[in-house]
Amino acid sequence: MRFNTLFIVLFVGLFSTAQNTKKKKDSIIALDEVQLITMIKKKIETDMKMAVSVDEFLASSDNISFIKRGAFAWEPLLNNMSSERSTITIDGMHVFGACTDKMDPITSYVESNNLDAIDIKSGQEGNMHGATVAGSIDLKRKSTPFNLPKKWNGAYQTGFEFNNKQFFNLANASYSSDKFVADGSLAYRKAENYSDGNDDEVAHSQFTKFNASLGLAYKTSDLSSVKVEAIYDEAKDVGYPALPMDLWLSRALITSATYKQLFEEGLVRAWDTKVYFNAIEHYMDDTTRPENLVHMDMPGWSTTYGLLSNINLQSNKLSSEIQLNAYNNLSTAEMRMYPQDRSERTMFAYSWPAVTTTFAGLSINNAWEISDQSLLNFGGSLGVNYNHSKYVEFNWIFHPGTPQEKTRLLPSLHAGYELNINKFDFSVGGGYGHRVPSVSEGYGYYIYNSFDRYDYIGNPDLKNEISYEGNASAGFTDNKLSIQAKVNYFYIQNYIIGRILSLGSPMNYQSVGVKGYTSLDYSTLFNFSLNGSYSILNNLHWKGTLTYARGQDDNGNNLPFIRPLSYQTALHYKYNRFNFQTSINGDLEQINYSPEYGEDQTPQYTMWNLSADYTFRIAAYRTVVQVGAENILNEYYSTYADWGNIPRMGRNIFTSLKFNF
Amino acid sequence: MKNINFFVAAIALAVTSCTIDKTDYEAEIRTEVIEHINFEEVVSISENDYQISIEALNGTFYKGYNEIRVNISNTQTNEDLSTSDVTFLPLVTNYNGNNSSCPHQYSLDYNTAENYYDGYVVFTNISNDSEQWKLYMSFTDNGETYAVTQNILVEEQVNKNLNMTTFTANDGEQYFIALVAPQQPKIAENELVAGIYKYNQPTNEPGTFPDPSQFSYTAVSDYTLLLDPRMPEPSMGNHSSPNNEDLTQQDDGLYYGVVNYTMTGNWTLNFRLQNQFGAIIKGTEVSTEFTPGVEGARSELHIDILF
Incomplete structure (x- = not known):
C-alpha cells in the first residue's frame, strides 16, 4: 500500500496543475468520448427502478446471472460462467478482488452514480481487455464532455427501501468548461437485515457502503486532453448470511491517469493511453458468529498496476481498434486460526501465497462494412501471462516440485457476420480463446467453499482452459414489434472445476473434505435467449424475455450454477407525467441441477413487481419521485444460485426521489 | 473547488496505509522457534x-x-x-x-x-x-x-521440534526416539530426521566402574517409523496433511522421512515403530476421521511439536 502514498501525491500534484492553468479560452472542438465498436450503452437504471445498485442493474441484462451470498456484492455470472471466466474491468482497468471467498467482485467497488454504462460482450468478442472465455464486463465511468459555456450539472438521489431499511444517498456533480471538466460523486448506503417471504429476518444480511469518485480532465490542446480519476470505496459491517463469516472492512482505491489524443484526418482517429493503480484490502470478520468453533482472521490484499493504450483506426469501410494491455497484480490472503485456549500459538497459513500475475497482451478488433446491409466483425488477441508464487512451498504440499513460476501464451480469435435485410437482422459468429487459471484455481490453499463445503486447493500445473464458441442471432424489428433470438454454444477444453482429493483432510472445521482444482476433458455450455417488445398503444408497451441454458461436463453430468428456464414479462404505461411499470419474472423448477458439485434442486418461483413514478419541477429542477414494490406477493424463494439456499428478500417497498440540477 | 481539494486530501489520508499489515510468516516462525546453527x-x-x-x-x-x-x-x-x-x-x-x-x-x-x-x-x-x-x-x-x-x-529443550520420547516396545526392549531436524519447520514439505536407539541389556556382570558394557545403546537398523502427522487442537478436527513419507534409515544411521505441515501451530507426530521383520512393535494407528470440536486422539507412540 506504500504505492498509494506515491500515487496520491502524484494525483494531488496533477490536480493543482490542472487548476492553475484553467484560464485560456480557445477553439470549440468538442472532445467527446469516442466509441466506435462498442454497442451496448445504457443508462444505469432498470425499467422497474430508477435507483438501482450496480448489481441490480447488471441483473437486468439477459446474459448475466448472479451468485448471491447475501444482499451485497453479488458475483456476476456471464453466459452462466463464474467470474474467473470473464474479464471484469473498470474503464478497461483490471481490478482483482482481495477476498478468497469472492465476497468482493469488482462490481462491488463502484456505485451506480459514478457509472455511465456497462459494456457487456459475450465470448471472444470481449477479448479487448484481456483473455477471456465467457466475455467481458466493462464498467464505464461517467465522463462529462468539454463544453464552451461553463456549466454545472448535478443530481441528488435519495431513497428508502422498507424491507431492509436501506437508506441511500447518491449525489453527483460535474463542472465543464471548454478547458476543464470535473466529475465527482458521493454515495452512501446503509441497510439492515432483510426479511424473507415468511417475514423472518435473515440474520447477517446488513451492509454499509460508502463510495466517492472524482475525475478531472484538462484539455491540453484542441485535440488532446489529460484526465486523472480516482474511486474510493469503503464497505463496512457487511453481512454474508450464506457464509460463515462477515466483512469487517473492505477498501478500494482505484486511480488512473489518461492521455487522449484525437486526430481530425488520417487513418488514426484516436489514441488513448492510461496508466492505473488500484489497491484493495479486505478483512473478514467472524466475531459476530459465536456459533463458529474457531475464531479466524482472513485478511486479503490485492494491488494492481497497469497500462492500457488504445488506438482507433478508421478508413473508408473499415474501423479498427488496437489495444495494448499490461498489468501486474499481487494477491495475498492469509488465514489465522485461534485455538480455543487463546494462550496457545495461533495457526497460520496463506490462502493465497503472495501470487504475482503479470500480463501483457495486444488485441485487435475490426468492423468492416461490407455493404449497407452487412458488417463483418473480426479480431484477435495474443497475451502472455506470467505467474509467480512467493511462498511456493505451500503449493508443494499438494503438488511437490511444481515450478514457482509459470508463463502461458493466450491466443484468441473471433469473427462475426451481421446482416440486415429490411426489418430482419441476422448474425452468426465464432471464436476461439484461452484463459489462464485464476489465482485461486492455480495457487489457492485450503479455501473453504461454503456451497459444497469443501476446502479447495489450487493446482499450478493446470492447463489453459480453451474455448471454442459459436453464436447466432435472428431478429425482427418494426414500429410496433421487435423480437430477437440469440443462441451461443461453448465447447470448453480443460474445463477447470474442483474434484474431491482423496489425500488431505480439511482445515476448516465446517468442511467435509478437500477438493483440488482439476481440468475436465471438456465441458459444454449452451445459452439461449428470446427477447420481445411490442407497443400495444402509443403509451403502453410490453416487453418479455425468456432464457434457457444448459451446461454439461464430459460425462454428461450437469455443471453447477446453470440458470433454469427463466422468464420476465413487463408492461409499461405512460400517462402525462406519470409512468407505471409492472413485471412478473421467475425461474422454472431447476431440472438439470448438479448434486455432484453440491447443488440441490431449486423449486420454481414467481415474483410480481410494480412501480410508479411522477416527474415534476421544483423551481427549475426536474424532480422524479418513484414508489414501487418488489415481490408483492411476498413469495418465499431462493434461486438456483443462492449460496446455501439462503432465502431471497420478501416483499420490499421502495421509494426514491431524484433532483436534477 | 476548495471542497473538492479538501475531499481529495481526506481520501489521501484515509488510504495511505494498510489497515492491517501483512504477515511475514517466516519472521514469525523465527521468533517462535529459535534455530541454533553454531x-x-x-x-x-x-x-x-x-x-x-x-x-x-x-x-x-x-x-x-x-x-x-x-x-x-x-x-x-x-x-x-x-x-x-x-x-x-x-x-x-x-x-x-x-x-x-x-x-x-x-x-x-x-x-x-x-x-x-x-x-x-x-x-x-x-x-x-x-x-x-x-x-x-x-x-x-x-x-x-x-x-x-x-x-x-x-x-530443557524449549524447541519442541527437537523433542524425544522413551518407551518399552512389545519386544520388551527399551527404545528412544529423538527428533534431529527440522529445528525450524516451514509450512511446506519438511525433511524429518530422527534418531531411533535401543538399550542393549548387559549380558555380563559389571566390571570396574564405569563399565561401558553395562551402558550400551545402539541405533536400530532397518526399522521403519510410520508417520501420521495431525493437529490435536479440537477445532482442527484431527486435521492432517498429504504426501508424508515414513522414516527409513540412511547411511548416517539416522532415520529420514517427509512431514508436511499445512499451517503453523501445534502438531502431533503419530508414530508406529516397525521392526526389520515388518512387525509393529509400538504405536497405534490413529483415526483418519475429521472430527471438528474433538481433540485428535494420539498414537500411544507420538511426539508433539510446535512452530
Missing part, C-alpha cells in the same frame, strides 16, 4: 598436558538429541590429537545412587575434514537436584590412555 564450547577439561573441549549447538547440552564435537589438544606442543581413540560415556546418578546412561556414541569418530571428534548423545532428562549428569571420557596418546570425568548440566 557449535560452541559447552565444557573444557584439563588433564595433564591436554585440554579437552566439547562443543554442542548453542554451547548447551539439551534434553534430546545433541551432536557433539570434541577437540583434544596437547598444551605443550599446541597440537591437536587426530589419531586418538576417544570414548564418551554420559552417566546420570539418581537419588538412590544408581547410575544409568542414555543413547550415545561411545567411540567417537574423527572427522578429518573438519579436525574434530564427532559423536552424539541423547539426554533423556535434565539435570536437577537429585539427578546429576557426569561425563566419563578417555583418550589415548603415544600409547597412554587418559581418563577424565566432568560434571555437566543438561537443560
Whole structure:
C-alpha cells in the first residue's frame, strides 16, 4: 500500500496543475468520448427502478446471472460462467478482488452514480481487455464532455427501501468548461437485515457502503486532453448470511491517469493511453458468529498496476481498434486460526501465497462494412501471462516440485457476420480463446467453499482452459414489434472445476473434505435467449424475455450454477407525467441441477413487481419521485444460485426521489 | 473547488496505509522457534598436558538429541590429537545412587575434514537436584590412555521440534526416539530426521566402574517409523496433511522421512515403530476421521511439536 502514498501525491500534484492553468479560452472542438465498436450503452437504471445498485442493474441484462451470498456484492455470472471466466474491468482497468471467498467482485467497488454504462460482450468478442472465455464486463465511468459555456450539472438521489431499511444517498456533480471538466460523486448506503417471504429476518444480511469518485480532465490542446480519476470505496459491517463469516472492512482505491489524443484526418482517429493503480484490502470478520468453533482472521490484499493504450483506426469501410494491455497484480490472503485456549500459538497459513500475475497482451478488433446491409466483425488477441508464487512451498504440499513460476501464451480469435435485410437482422459468429487459471484455481490453499463445503486447493500445473464458441442471432424489428433470438454454444477444453482429493483432510472445521482444482476433458455450455417488445398503444408497451441454458461436463453430468428456464414479462404505461411499470419474472423448477458439485434442486418461483413514478419541477429542477414494490406477493424463494439456499428478500417497498440540477 | 481539494486530501489520508499489515510468516516462525546453527564450547577439561573441549549447538547440552564435537589438544606442543581413540560415556546418578546412561556414541569418530571428534548423545532428562549428569571420557596418546570425568548440566529443550520420547516396545526392549531436524519447520514439505536407539541389556556382570558394557545403546537398523502427522487442537478436527513419507534409515544411521505441515501451530507426530521383520512393535494407528470440536486422539507412540 506504500504505492498509494506515491500515487496520491502524484494525483494531488496533477490536480493543482490542472487548476492553475484553467484560464485560456480557445477553439470549440468538442472532445467527446469516442466509441466506435462498442454497442451496448445504457443508462444505469432498470425499467422497474430508477435507483438501482450496480448489481441490480447488471441483473437486468439477459446474459448475466448472479451468485448471491447475501444482499451485497453479488458475483456476476456471464453466459452462466463464474467470474474467473470473464474479464471484469473498470474503464478497461483490471481490478482483482482481495477476498478468497469472492465476497468482493469488482462490481462491488463502484456505485451506480459514478457509472455511465456497462459494456457487456459475450465470448471472444470481449477479448479487448484481456483473455477471456465467457466475455467481458466493462464498467464505464461517467465522463462529462468539454463544453464552451461553463456549466454545472448535478443530481441528488435519495431513497428508502422498507424491507431492509436501506437508506441511500447518491449525489453527483460535474463542472465543464471548454478547458476543464470535473466529475465527482458521493454515495452512501446503509441497510439492515432483510426479511424473507415468511417475514423472518435473515440474520447477517446488513451492509454499509460508502463510495466517492472524482475525475478531472484538462484539455491540453484542441485535440488532446489529460484526465486523472480516482474511486474510493469503503464497505463496512457487511453481512454474508450464506457464509460463515462477515466483512469487517473492505477498501478500494482505484486511480488512473489518461492521455487522449484525437486526430481530425488520417487513418488514426484516436489514441488513448492510461496508466492505473488500484489497491484493495479486505478483512473478514467472524466475531459476530459465536456459533463458529474457531475464531479466524482472513485478511486479503490485492494491488494492481497497469497500462492500457488504445488506438482507433478508421478508413473508408473499415474501423479498427488496437489495444495494448499490461498489468501486474499481487494477491495475498492469509488465514489465522485461534485455538480455543487463546494462550496457545495461533495457526497460520496463506490462502493465497503472495501470487504475482503479470500480463501483457495486444488485441485487435475490426468492423468492416461490407455493404449497407452487412458488417463483418473480426479480431484477435495474443497475451502472455506470467505467474509467480512467493511462498511456493505451500503449493508443494499438494503438488511437490511444481515450478514457482509459470508463463502461458493466450491466443484468441473471433469473427462475426451481421446482416440486415429490411426489418430482419441476422448474425452468426465464432471464436476461439484461452484463459489462464485464476489465482485461486492455480495457487489457492485450503479455501473453504461454503456451497459444497469443501476446502479447495489450487493446482499450478493446470492447463489453459480453451474455448471454442459459436453464436447466432435472428431478429425482427418494426414500429410496433421487435423480437430477437440469440443462441451461443461453448465447447470448453480443460474445463477447470474442483474434484474431491482423496489425500488431505480439511482445515476448516465446517468442511467435509478437500477438493483440488482439476481440468475436465471438456465441458459444454449452451445459452439461449428470446427477447420481445411490442407497443400495444402509443403509451403502453410490453416487453418479455425468456432464457434457457444448459451446461454439461464430459460425462454428461450437469455443471453447477446453470440458470433454469427463466422468464420476465413487463408492461409499461405512460400517462402525462406519470409512468407505471409492472413485471412478473421467475425461474422454472431447476431440472438439470448438479448434486455432484453440491447443488440441490431449486423449486420454481414467481415474483410480481410494480412501480410508479411522477416527474415534476421544483423551481427549475426536474424532480422524479418513484414508489414501487418488489415481490408483492411476498413469495418465499431462493434461486438456483443462492449460496446455501439462503432465502431471497420478501416483499420490499421502495421509494426514491431524484433532483436534477 | 476548495471542497473538492479538501475531499481529495481526506481520501489521501484515509488510504495511505494498510489497515492491517501483512504477515511475514517466516519472521514469525523465527521468533517462535529459535534455530541454533553454531557449535560452541559447552565444557573444557584439563588433564595433564591436554585440554579437552566439547562443543554442542548453542554451547548447551539439551534434553534430546545433541551432536557433539570434541577437540583434544596437547598444551605443550599446541597440537591437536587426530589419531586418538576417544570414548564418551554420559552417566546420570539418581537419588538412590544408581547410575544409568542414555543413547550415545561411545567411540567417537574423527572427522578429518573438519579436525574434530564427532559423536552424539541423547539426554533423556535434565539435570536437577537429585539427578546429576557426569561425563566419563578417555583418550589415548603415544600409547597412554587418559581418563577424565566432568560434571555437566543438561537443560530443557524449549524447541519442541527437537523433542524425544522413551518407551518399552512389545519386544520388551527399551527404545528412544529423538527428533534431529527440522529445528525450524516451514509450512511446506519438511525433511524429518530422527534418531531411533535401543538399550542393549548387559549380558555380563559389571566390571570396574564405569563399565561401558553395562551402558550400551545402539541405533536400530532397518526399522521403519510410520508417520501420521495431525493437529490435536479440537477445532482442527484431527486435521492432517498429504504426501508424508515414513522414516527409513540412511547411511548416517539416522532415520529420514517427509512431514508436511499445512499451517503453523501445534502438531502431533503419530508414530508406529516397525521392526526389520515388518512387525509393529509400538504405536497405534490413529483415526483418519475429521472430527471438528474433538481433540485428535494420539498414537500411544507420538511426539508433539510446535512452530
